[in-house]
Amino acid sequence: MTINPGDNTEKELLAGILLQLDIAAFEYIEGKLIPISTPPNWFDELYLLNIDHQHKSSEYLLSEAFPFIENFIYDAKNIWQCSNQQPLRSGLWSECLDDLYELNLEAIAMKIGNHSLLLIANETSHFELRRKVYQNARNLALKNERLESSIQLHQRQLQQQLEKLYKKDNSFDGVDDDIENESTAVLICRHDGSVEVFNKALIDIYAMSEETRLSEKSLLKKWSEEAERQYPEIHRVLQSGQHWEGEFETFDNNHRKKWVRLMIAPVFDQNNELEHYICVANDISNIKLSAKEIELLTQIDPNTHLPNRRSFWNYLTEQIDKSQETGTSLALLYLDLDHFKQVNDDLGPEQADFLLNAVANRLKQCLKKQDFIAHLGGDEFAVVIKNIVDQQSLSKIAQRIRENIYRDISFGDFTLNVSTSIGIAIYPQHGLKPNLLVKNADYAMYHAKEMGRNQFQFSSPYSKRHIKRKIHIEQGLKSALSNNEFKLLYQPQISLEKQGQHRIEALIRWHHPNHGTITPADFISIAEESGIIIDIGRWVLETACKEIKSLNKKGYSAKISINVSPKQFKYSSIIDEVKAALEYYKVDPSQLELEVTESVFLDDLEQVIKQLELLKGLGVTLALDDFGTGYSSLNYIKQLPIDILKIDRSFISELPFNRHGCTIVESIIAMSHQLSIEVVAEGIETKEQLEYLRNLGCDFVQGYLFYAPLSSEELISLYQSLQPKQ
Amino acid sequence: MRLSKKICMVGAFAVGKTSLVRRFVDSIFSEKYHTTIGVKIDKRQVELHENSVQLILWDIEGVDIFTDLNASYLRGASGIILVIDGTRPATLDTAKELISLIENTISDYRIVVLFNKHDLEQEWAMPAALTDSLNIDKDSIFFTSAKTGENVEEAFQHLTELICPPEVVDK
Numbered sequence: 001m002t003i004n005p006g007d008n009t010e011k012e013l014l015a016g017i018l019l020q021l022d023i024a025a026f027e028y029i030e031g032k033l034i035p036i037s038t039p040p041n042w043f044d045e046l047y048l049l050n051i052d053h054q055h056k057s058s059e060y061l062l063s064e065a066f067p068f069i070e071n072f073i074y075d076a077k078n079i080w081q082c083s084n085q086q087p088l089r090s091g092l093w094s095e096c097l098d099d100l101y102e103l104n105l106e107a108i109a110m111k112i113g114n115h116s117l118l119l120i121a122n123e124t125s126h127f128e129l130r131r132k133v134y135q136n137a138r139n140l141a142l143k144n145e146r147l148e149s150s151i152q153l154h155q156r157q158l159q160q161q162l163e164k165l166y167k168k169d170n171s172f173d174g175v176d177d178d179i180e181n182e183s184t185a186v187l188i189c190r191h192d193g194s195v196e197v198f199n200k201a202l203i204d205i206y207a208m209s210e211e212t213r214l215s216e217k218s219l220l221k222k223w224s225e226e227a228e229r230q231y232p233e234i235h236r237v238l239q240s241g242q243h244w245e246g247e248f249e250t251f252d253n254n255h256r257k258k259w260v261r262l263m264i265a266p267v268f269d270q271n272n273e274l275e276h277y278i279c280v281a282n283d284i285s286n287i288k289l290s291a292k293e294i295e296l297l298t299q300i301d302p303n304t305h306l307p308n309r310r311s312f313w314n315y316l317t318e319q320i321d322k323s324q325e326t327g328t329s330l331a332l333l334y335l336d337l338d339h340f341k342q343v344n345d346d347l348g349p350e351q352a353d354f355l356l357n358a359v360a361n362r363l364k365q366c367l368k369k370q371d372f373i374a375h376l377g378g379d380e381f382a383v384v385i386k387n388i389v390d391q392q393s394l395s396k397i398a399q400r401i402r403e404n405i406y407r408d409i410s411f412g413d414f415t416l417n418v419s420t421s422i423g424i425a426i427y428p429q430h431g432l433k434p435n436l437l438v439k440n441a442d443y444a445m446y447h448a449k450e451m452g453r454n455q456f457q458f459s460s461p462y463s464k465r466h467i468k469r470k471i472h473i474e475q476g477l478k479s480a481l482s483n484n485e486f487k488l489l490y491q492p493q494i495s496l497e498k499q500g501q502h503r504i505e506a507l508i509r510w511h512h513p514n515h516g517t518i519t520p521a522d523f524i525s526i527a528e529e530s531g532i533i534i535d536i537g538r539w540v541l542e543t544a545c546k547e548i549k550s551l552n553k554k555g556y557s558a559k560i561s562i563n564v565s566p567k568q569f570k571y572s573s574i575i576d577e578v579k580a581a582l583e584y585y586k587v588d589p590s591q592l593e594l595e596v597t598e599s600v601f602l603d604d605l606e607q608v609i610k611q612l613e614l615l616k617g618l619g620v621t622l623a624l625d626d627f628g629t630g631y632s633s634l635n636y637i638k639q640l641p642i643d644i645l646k647i648d649r650s651f652i653s654e655l656p657f658n659r660h661g662c663t664i665v666e667s668i669i670a671m672s673h674q675l676s677i678e679v680v681a682e683g684i685e686t687k688e689q690l691e692y693l694r695n696l697g698c699d700f701v702q703g704y705l706f707y708a709p710l711s712s713e714e715l716i717s718l719y720q721s722l723q724p725k726q
Numbered sequence: 727m728r729l730s731k732k733i734c735m736v737g738a739f740a741v742g743k744t745s746l747v748r749r750f751v752d753s754i755f756s757e758k759y760h761t762t763i764g765v766k767i768d769k770r771q772v773e774l775h776e777n778s779v780q781l782i783l784w785d786i787e788g789v790d791i792f793t794d795l796n797a798s799y800l801r802g803a804s805g806i807i808l809v810i811d812g813t814r815p816a817t818l819d820t821a822k823e824l825i826s827l828i829e830n831t832i833s834d835y836r837i838v839v840l841f842n843k844h845d846l847e848q849e850w851a852m853p854a855a856l857t858d859s860l861n862i863d864k865d866s867i868f869f870t871s872a873k874t875g876e877n878v879e880e881a882f883q884h885l886t887e888l889i890c891p892p893e894v895v896d897k
Contacts (some may be wrong), residue, residue, distance in 0.1 A: 014884075067767055067782050071801055090797055092764030105762070127763065134792065135761045138739050141790060142759070145816055149851060311808065320870065 009482060011037070017389055020299075021121070027082055028116040034548045042103060042122060042501045046095055062118075068093045069120075076109030080116035091488045092123060132302045132723035144287050148261070150556045151184075155263045155280045158184055162278050166267055172197050172276070187279040193220040197278070204234070207252045207259065220277060223262060226250050241266045241274045247284060259288040267499035276691040301375040311381055312374035315435045319384060331394050333401070334423040334441035335363075338543055343418065351411055355418060358409045366404040367397070381420075389424065391458065398456040400424050406454060407686045413447040419454035421445050423463075430459040432626040439664075469515075473523050476512055477532050481539055485511050488543050489709035492718070493680055493702040496694050502558035502651070502719070503680075503700060505595075506544045508536070524565075533565045541577060545585040546591065548710060555678050556719045561593035561623055561644075566600040575614045582618065589619025592646065597625045601636070611643050623680070630666065638675060644700075649683025652703075658694035669696045727866070729779040731889050732802050733882075736828070737794060737809035738820035739788030742842040745872035746809065747785045750882050754783055762787045765799060771887045779890050789820050797831045803887040805836050809879070812841040812869065813849040813865050816855055823861070836888035838866040845871040 014035035019027050024039035024185070035058070065068035067600045072090045079085045104127035108119040149722045153425055162179075164605035166172055172188050175197050187204035188462075196205070202208075206219075227234050227248040237244045240521035246265040252258060262286045267276035299311035307315065316332065323330050336360065337343075356375070361380060365371050365581040372384040383401070387395055402422065423445025431437035438460040445637040446464035448455050450470070457463055480486060481604050486508055493503040510518045517537050527533040544560045551558050568574045583591050594615060601608055612622055623644035630650055647668055654661035665681075683694050684703030710718060734741040744762050748754050751770045751785050766785045773779045784803070787793055800806075811817040821839070828837070841852055857867060866888070868881040869893055 067784075068765060071799065074801060075798055094764060094766045106764075131761065131763050134763060135759075137792065138761050138790060139759065140739050147816055149815055153851065316805075 009707060012603070023122070026060060026062070026118045026120075028076075031060050033118060034058055034533075035060060036117075040471075042097065045097060046103065046499070050095075056622065062211065066069075066095070069118075071117075072107045072109070076107075076116075076118060079109045080111055081113055092127070093324060100326065118228065129302065133298060133300075136302060137298065140290060140293065144290055146475050147286070147287055151282050151284065152245075153260055154184060155261070155282065158182070158186070158281050159240060159263055159265045162186070162188070163265065163267060166276070167277075170269065179326055185283075186279040187219060187281070189220055189277050189279065191274045191276065197220070205252065205258065205281065207254050207256070209253065219266075223250070223264075223279070227262070238266075238277075241268070247288075256282055259285045266595075278604050280638055301377075304357055304375040306360050306363075306373055306375040306381075306437065308374065309376045312376060312384075313434065315372055315374070316384060316437070319386060320432075320434055321428055322697075323386070323433075328387050329429075330427045331385045332425050332427070332437050332441045333385070334425070334438070334445045335381040335383070335401070336418045336445050336449070337379035337405075338419045338421055338449070340418070343416070347411070355409060355416070359405055359418065359420070362404045362407070366400045381498075382438075391426075394424060394426070394458075397455070398424060402454065402456060404486050421448035421453050422456035423448055423459065424456060424461040429655075430586065446470075464560065470526060472515065473512075473526050474530060475534075477523060477527055477530065480512070481535055483513075485513070486536070486539060486545065487511065487711075488540065489707040489711060490547070490715045491702055492707045492715075493561075493700045494706050496698060502556060504558055504592075504715070505702060506540065506547070506560050506562045508540060508563075509709075517628065528567055530566060531567060531571070533567050537565055537568045538577060539571070541581050542585075545581045545587050545592065546684065548587045549585045550712070551716070551719075552591075554716060554719075556716070557591065559591050559593055559621070561595050563595045563597075563625065566597070566601075566602070568686040569596075569600055569611055569702055570606055575611060575618070578615060578620065579618055582620075586681045590621065593621045595623040595625040595646070596626070601640075603654065605636070605639075607641060609641065616641050617719060637671070637677070642677060644680055646680045646682055649703075652683045652693075653690055655684070655689045662692070665693075666696055669698055673697065696711050728778065728780055730782060730888070732782045732784065732890075733805040733807060733885065734784045734786055734803045734822050735807045735809060736786055737788055738811070738814075738817040739790040739793070740777070741788060741809045741811040741817050742872050743788065743807075743809050746784050746807070746842065746870065746878060747783050747841065747853040749872045749875055749878045751783070753875075755875075756875075760839055770882075772883065773884055774883075774890055775892050781886065782799055789824065795824060795827060796826060800828060801833050803835055805834060805838070805885045807885060808837060808839045810839065810841050810852070812843050812852040813846050815851050815856070818852065818860075822860065825862075836864065836866075836885060838868060838879075838885045838888070840868050840870045840881055842870050842872060844869040844876055845873050855871065 001275050008060065018037055019040055019401065019723065022042075024286050025036045025408050027036050030421060045090050047060065047062075048075040050453060051061060058531070063073060068090070075088055075090075075130060079088045087108050092104055092106050095105060097103060102124075103122060104124045106121050106123050108121060110119070126362040130203075131175070162175060163171075165175055165178065168693075175188065176199075179197070179199040183198055183201055186197070186199045186203050187195065187202055188197040209600060224234050226240060227246055230248050231246050233246075234244060243263075243265050245261070247259060248263045250258050260281045263281060265278045266274050267278060269275040291645045299308055299314075300306070301308045314350075318328055340355075342353070347355075354384075359381065360373070360375060367373060367383060367385075370386065374382045374384075376382055385394070385397065395696040402420060406417060406419045408417050423441045423443065425431060425437045425441035427437055430440045443458040443464045444457045446467045448457040450466070451457065476485075487510075488506045489507055489509055490504045503684050506519055510520075510523055512518050524533070527536055533550050540562050544562045548558065548560055564574065578592070578594070582592065589594045610683055616622060621643040623646055624642045625646045626648045628648045645668065647665060651665050653659050655665060656662055669679050678699040678703060680700040681689075684690055684693070684701045684705045690701060690705060707718070735747060737743055739761065740759055744760070744766070745755060747766075747768055751768045762785060764787055768783045768785065770781050770783065772781055775840070784799060786795065786799055789795055808821050808824060808828075810821045825837075828835070839860060841857060843851070859866070866884065868877045869886070870877040870881055872878060
């Protein structure tokens, strides 16, 4: 790895990664900490706040600004001095940017090659969840501790009170009344263990029957034997007449396990001979149980109260081991809520938590008690079902989960319904190891999403292959632009009325180094999902403008139409970009056409119309692509500032033999012409289709009947061949 | 050049370390228990022998079943403030364990012990025999309340005097 990459792209990539991960990264060179890329804004703000003077050089005086880092650098140097050392993490520390905003940071020291690195990671976004878990655990531990110490205090007071009573007349006569209603158990016995006095609370702890009462000579013996496992010194302490107290596990007369806190105080007679023991006991099983719960809290998601990811892995590993021993099978259902990110962004984190809680409750409602449900974080849940009978019964369970989750959730003033995609993998056929099972369930879940969401899929070689390919495409897309793997092809559109009009549609192709040519159908939707479409859109715009310029230079005045994604309207400054490209390449705006699909109008029709009008103001023309496939409404066409309407190839392919298709195409052309919109028919493959469309007055046609998509060179050859010979 | 000293606040969880720092630095107190995760560093100037000393206060996450004291945080500390909750005897046991850890980790430091929450008279569970069991000089033991401010200023001032004898400050 190169830390200071000479190549600007690598530098930018590294800087981008660090910014995305919210990390300020420094290299330790000759005692100085030099940033390896521009640190995030929060870091600079914090640094300037903490440093007494303006920093001028490239060096950051981190030890001066942050006492915590000054301390950490001592340990970091040990890492930097030797190779092959694991990275060292400092643990979290907090810094205040102002009175309201606290940053939670962690420093990491590592050695990569010859480079000694110090990373400062901003953990603020994960911090609150961790704090919440620890807060809950500590609140509970505090309660328990208080309860335990109040029991301890009460036992001591009671024992002193009984001892005082005894010392009055050297007898325990009359003590019964004092202890009868006491909630703490009391047993007073002689030094040989024979019972003299005891109360009802003791009977309750040990579930003693009438017959066993009073004959409990052995209770002291039983206690000392039980306590000995944890307190081996108990016999010696008691025999030497000393006071003893402690907590241990005991069994009542019904053989039920309990925890007691016991205090045994010796009582001496006037001759200082050991005569009695006063034993005071409380059942503390509930406190002990709660201590276990506290430990469990770190394995519970604080919002949904379901086991968390850590707990899930422990459970799955344990159950797979058991299934292996018993030869049984188990199923893993991997759930991912559909469009949760959108919900989170739109409604805010509190409402999103409410929604996750509702989903957790619905999962509990529709599954059996013995089924294991975990909240893995974000919008992911997992269910483990043991001893499954067959795939059919699993389908029923998955169907039940799907239907239960897909119900309205009320948020007070509005309702929302949320769906989930479920992937199912079965042990042993879909994986023998936990990580493989999870991976396969995840692939299947991803496949369910691909199939349209709100459904379930079983793990299969197909889903695995299909999703793997998708992931490869997704990863490949990230570098395709910089690797120059895209290419534009140009398919001419033929005018049926006017001669000499050169219209072309630019069509993108991707030549993947491993997968060969990948068609737009295979990658555009992935690029849309990941947002890379915006960069691809920019490249298409630039390349098309360059091509127009090149054609102009050669004397061919052509209009090129390019496809524009809805994402470009929503997330990029499309108008400025088009304007800049036209100016840069000195292209006449009327030579560029932008094609949009109907889905662009789904979000905010008014806003998109405004953008389209501004684009039109630049002088470009606008086309509505794939008309008829989506939300086709002839009514809203009136509102749109479009010049061209493109009839989708699916209608054309049925012409002229499908009556229904003919009617649709006929009315689209007629309606468009009434609105002064010209029509392009795509996908013309036969002469019959051409004749039919010519008769309807269609303006332009495009398809393999005329030309396949052509490379830039082929296009020029075509224009040359069409030129009238001098 | 200004004299600056590192002070570490240590103790069991929920003994009031953060509340003591807030009281000392910002003169504020909140009844709500807000657990600390990791370390929070604060600073305050203290006047001593007509000079000012900057105390760098390391408020370190309390010790419990999930969290041990990270000994590396003690490095370079001139002073330790060991906090015990006077209403919770168990926090005294933790304090004893911490004293031994501190002794084995750093040298040349001074320590003061604060028995905090002294305003909770009814719940006070720390008889003299227990407070004496720490083997700490009596002058360095304070009964404090972050809530009322009782002895908070005094305890920090005392520690500052211990770690900055006149000859050090005058330099």
